[in-house]
Amino acid sequence: MNIMTAQQSSSLVLERVFSNPDKHPYEEIEWKHESVAINNDKGEVIFKGNKVEVPSYFTDLSTKILSNKYFYGDTDFGTDPATGGRETSFKQVLDRVVDTISDWGHEDGYFDSEKDAQLFNDELKWLCLNQAAAFNSPVWFNVGLFHKYGINSESRGNFRWDAPLKDALPTTNHYEFPQASACFIQHVDDTMESIMNLATSESRLFKYGSGSGSNLSRIRAKDEKLSGGGSASGPLSFMEIYDTIAGTVRSGGKTRRAALMKILNTSHPDIVEFIQCKVHEEKKAWALVEQGYDGSFDGEAYRSVRFQNANLSIRPDDEFMEAAKEGLDYWTRWVKSGEKAEKHHAGKLLDMVAEATHMCGDPGMQFDGIIHKYHTCKASGRQHSSNPCSEFLFLDDSACNLASINLLKFLDKDGFQHKRFAAACRVLIIAQDILVDRSSYPTRDITVNSHSFRPLGLGYSNLGALLMTQGYAYSDEKGRSLAALITALMTAAAYQTSTDIAERLGGFVGLDQPKSYSAYDPKEAEDLPDNRGCMLDVLKLHRDSVKQIPHRSGEFEDLYSYATRRFNKAIDGFEKNGARNSQVTVLAPCGTIGFLMGCDTTGIEPAMGLIQYKTLAGGGMLTIPNHSVKTGLENLGYSQEDVTEALEYVEKYGTLENVDDAVSPVESKDLPIFDTAFVSGRGKRSLHYNAHIDMLAATQPFLSGGISKTINMPKEASVEDIRNAYIYSWEKGLKGVAIYRDGSKGVAPVKTRKDEPNELKAEAEIEAPNQMTAIPYRQKLPETRQSLTHKYTIGESEGYITVGLFDDGRPGEVFIRQSKAGSSIQGFTDTVAILLSMCLQHGVPLTDLIRKLSFSKFEPSGFTRNPDVPIAHSCVDYLMRWMGMKFVPGYKDKMSPSTGLTADAPAKEGESVEAGSGASAETEGNALDLAPQLTQETLSLLTKSQGNLICPECGSARVQTSGTCATCLDCGSSLGCS
16 A cells, blocks of 8 residues: 655664664563463462563563563464464564564655665664664554565455545455554534444454544433424433443454543533433442442442443633633533523532542543644634543544653663654654554544544653653652643644654645535534644744743753743744644553563552552562652762662661651652552652642643543542643643542552551551550460450351459450351361460550451451441451450541541441532532431441452453552553553
8 A cells, every 4th residue: 555645755764773783672681581471369370471572770660561461372382373373572572563564664655765665673672672662552452464474364344445446335344454543532412323323333442452433412401392292302312322331342453442532512401411421320329339249340339330431521611711710600501503502500510520529530621722723724623622641632432552652761870862862753753653554443434534644643651660760850840840841842842743754745635625624513613713723823832831941941951942942843843844644642551561570650640659569470569669769869979888778778668757756867848759549558748639630630731632630639538639620731821631539439449558568557647545565474364354245257167265363454465266267277276366365465556466467367257247247358357356345445437447547527326428528518518418427337347348340351450550550460450441
């Protein structure tokens, strides 16, 4: 398929920046062979790879992701996938993907000669091999299977672009024209055919590992009149269908759930129902959990309720936000007539959004005004929707393939290597553009628009690690300035490359198409310049915003000057040649591919914590400091002795703050540099959520699309805090924002403490009887003593606990009798009881014993009949938490019985506890009743089941979230975007 045109000029010039002309990239590094095994929560091997060949610097997680997710083939018998074997080396994956893209580029006229194509191949292969860059997952999944291995399948459904015919044609082999894009936006009209077509195309996208977003605002509102008589059922009724499909068709044929986004404009008459829909379903799920149904993420309770597979966002215009801020009224409008439908107090609607977010994390917000301001193709219609993670925003029926650059790979002793970074941007943009016309898409419209507008999504990862290593606090203006300049350079270099491609192959078709090209919004194109004028305006907006970045002189002066020059060249090139691509940059979550690149932090995120956990091959876990801590301390001028001491301190306490009587070797003035998104280890510091918003605001003016970033808020954050964060985000110029309040449903807290889940608070926070003596001394119980006997049930097993008491009522001895237990388990519990008794009689504080032995895991385990300890991981776990309830004053009030975490609003005896404790009394009487009266048992079950997202593939609780996406740190599975 050759697409060379008469506009061709000289070959796309590429300098050899990264690779060695005399040595293949594979020969420049050391390789290792490793066997990979991934176990589920029962210890069973669910994946095994023998003699996996990877670079010597690959981490365990990078190797697992590569071998489990991106190696093609069903078995590891043989190394030739063309004959039924499985890929076993990173070399095979790179050859499959990079060689295919290079060959396509040569065939399609990007390069004049095989020599030029080979230079491009060497540079791209070097970047991917050295973990400096990576494509989105569908590229690794699908590209090159036909080209390299001859994999064939007579399958129809997708479409591909035919250059000679200048039309979209059905594919007959989806391996020959692979689905390479991760992000899709689709339209839906107010017809049954369109509604059902969307369901079909979404299921096809999920099958090949991509996500989809759509705006439902064109569907008539509930009870709006139909032309044939009767009333419409409304968009939420059809959203049930899309939600069910997303929950059924696993993304990429894997176990991870599909990624789905549904949006509704604030002007739609059903906006209140849309805002409340997940809240109402949450209440149903709680009722099911209270009746004993599994409350885990994929358990029976949440599978039985609606809208659990989609991210939801509302789309307010500036009129709504102004009205909400000023306390004014706002009218919704009927879909068909455009007439006023219902008047709302805009502030109360925003309150309702904040309350729903506080409870279950949805809906997020996408701000239509700023989105339209930076829209390069206004004459073709508005941008109505985004992909599931909100970084790709463009016209309906469009697609975007993503790639990410690892910023930490562009550091040397002199700082950030901006010229090498720009060179990497150039290589990636060429590769991504080659993929556009060689890929397949789920509908004809998406295929046509992908060819006509060619939007791309280049981004970066590891920003948080970059800032920490360079000694810039994530919350500091200098850190934001560096991030802004890097982002500006990325977009400038990408657009300059796009204009160079346009000089050779022509600009994107939609650049000069007449107004009203979009069939969906013919009125939107009125009174607008054509797309060429719109795009030039946006390019100048990007460039002029660079002048507003603080700290442009001094240490950042070279970067500022270079970014400005590149933007000027991009604008000059655009005025002369147009652009090949309507958009070039986004900031994606980079979960799975970030870990493939060995990144410490994903996307634009700050570090989650200062400690990491390495799973050992023989079992157990090793605690190690975040890699960026060492480099950051060295760059701050700390001596090697101090650095070593600081790393040992982090390994012991998980923080660089002073802890109890321990004094940190790091000066207090440097602590902000090491602040993380969540409290790390035994520390108390963490980044304020406004620091996240400020960082997004610093980089947003330099991006074609949006940023995937969910703002992290602490559990105690109020509804008012969330409301203010939404307004602040709009005022700061963000295109969109979502909020995760720690403890709200469906998102896992990132592990920044040792994997001893839910430790009790330190003994100083619990009033305990003074049992300490100056020297080890055994205080024996009297010959005749009082005792308590307690019967318990764990799952199907019953048992008895007897506690003998000192005269003052303190526990002094323990007996455990487990019925229906074999001799081994009974012997073990007898031994534990003896040891506990000896500890109690020698003055060991009961609080220490509770802290150390609670949550011991072994069979029997399961549900109990005790509302204070509803789930027990073992009889010892049950014993210790029951003793805490019985003998430690304040334990029940201060601790959540299922998690051991501090309760925000402890219930008095006999009282129920409101959902989402931590909400202030100010929320009472608001528009939405968010606080159904739940029993303590139900809240405990929910806290346990929802507090830690569990990987559906291996069962690990070590799941790290990035916005609305999550990646398992044990097997590499992605639960959402990748």
